[in-house]
Amino acid sequence: MAFFAKLDENNVVTFVTHCTDALLLENGVEVKDNPRAIEHLNNTIPNDIALGIKWLQTSFNNNIRKNYAGMGMIYNAEHDAFHVASPNELNENWSSWTLNEDFQWIPPIPYPTEEDVKETWTWKWNEENHQVDNTTGWELVKKHVALSDEWRSLPPPRHPLEHGSN
Numbered sequence: 241m242a243f244f245a246k247l248d249e250n251n252v253v254t255f256v257t258h259c260t261d262a263l264l265l266e267n268g269v270e271v272k273d274n275p276r277a278i279e280h281l282n283n284t285i286p287n288d289i290a291l292g293i294k295w296l297q298t299s300f301n302n303n304i305r306k307n308y309a310g311m312g313m314i315y316n317a318e319h320d321a322f323h324v325a326s327p328n329e330l331n332e333n334w335s336s337w338t339l340n341e342d343f344q345w346i347p348p349i350p351y352p353t354e355e356d357v358k359e360t361w362t363w364k365w366n367e368e369n370h371q372v373d374n375t376t377g378w379e380l381v382k383k384h385v386a387l388s389d390e391w392r393s394l395p396p397p398r399h400p401l402e403h404g405s406n
Contacts (some may be wrong), residue, residue, distance in 0.1 A: 244281055244295045245309035245322065253322065256298065256367045257285060264297075272304060273297050298322060306343045316343070334369045336377070352378050 242264050246255035263277035264270045275382035278295045306321035307313070313322050323343035336348045348370065352363050363378045370377035375397035 242277060243298045243300065243308070245298045245313075245315070246281075246285070247284055247294050247296060249293070249313055251315040251317065253309045253315065254293075254310055256309055256311065256316070257281065257283070319343070327365075335363075335365060336370050347377060348374065349377055352380075383390065 241258045242261050243256060243258050245253045246257070248254050259277050261270075263280055264272075266274065266276075273296060277297075283296050296309070296315060297304055298303070300308050302308060304337045304391045305315070305322060306319075309322040310313070313324055315322055321343045322341060324345065326339070327337055327345060334345075334347075337345045337356055338348070340346050346364060356401075361380050362385050364381045365377055366379045367377070369379065
């Protein structure tokens with residue numbers, strides 16, 4: 241199964257689909273971004289070539305273009321790689337994070353590894369603290385408890401006919 245990402249005019253992934261491996265083969269050899277596969281996708285999936293939309297092959301095991309393309313990811317043509325949008329593009333102020341050689345966003349200091357943090361706490365990046373002191377940035381915050389988690393901690397309900405008295 242071959243996978244392809246549909247890109248808009250800004251190289252943002254808008255759709256990911258698959259086609260048969262046979263569409264990639266030319267004389268028994270697999271050809272990346274085979275024009276026959278792209279022609280098949282253009283003929284079978286709604287598309288508007290006039291707007292600069294294009295198809296690029298992607299891979300679940302990251303053998304092609306560093307990362308498997310997902311909706312909203314960016315295609316970096318200079319490095320022929322897919323990556324998630326930068327935290328800054330996602331309305332986060334994480335200007336100190338950088339894109340590594342695997343096209344993953346990494347913080348300027350490693351993620352904390354303390355194992356004694358309880359299940360109700362998590363680490364969150366704080367760019368403002370990092371800008372004040374570049375040896376900091378991670379802060380311990382209380383996790384939001386989902387309603388379903390709260391229900392797990394409640395005692396089981398009593399049957400409505402149980403009164404506790406005769």
